[in-house]
Every structure is written in structure tokens, then in C-alpha cells.
Amino acid sequence: MAPKRNAREPTPSSTTTTQASAGSVSSIPSKASYKSSSNQSPQKIALGIWQNYLDTTPQRTKLIDVFMAFLVVVGVLQFVYCVIAGNYVCVPY
Secondary structure: OOOOOOOOOOOOOHHHHHHHHHHHHHOOOOHHHHHHHOOOOHHHHHHHHHHHHHHHOOHHHHHHHHHHHHHHHHHHHHHHHHHHHOOOOOOOO
């Protein structure tokens, strides 16, 4: 958690604020960079997202994601069973 700010701290001056905002404007990618990146195939984009997920996601979050995927698989199997066998199991007398 981020440390709390002291209410008595001085606010930044207007010159530092304008310098910070001017620097952030130059970091915005241009339309030309969007055009060059849009030529990638969907497979490369998905692979890049997957690699970024593996590199940057904490281990605990990955464990939760695997558990959620397990729950989805179990839910699908139960739904298929209900469609095929019905809601109640037949008990022979």
C-alpha cells in the first residue's frame, strides 16, 4: 500500500506541473506506430499477450487462474452430463 501523504506537504509549483505534462505528451505513440503494429497476425498478438502474462503475472495470481480454469472445466463436464443423462440418476428397483 502506498504511504499516506502528509496534508502539510507543499503542492508542486506550476512550472514542475507543466514540465511533467509536456514530457508525458511526447510519450504518446503516433498514428504511424499504430499502423505498423496493426500488421501483426492474430497468432503473434495472442502469443505476445501470453508471454507478457507469463513474465509479469505473480505466481499467486497464476495459481488462482489455474483453479478458476479447473472450475470452468468441471462446470462444463457437469453441464454435458446433465444434457446427456438428465437431472436425476435412474435407480433400478
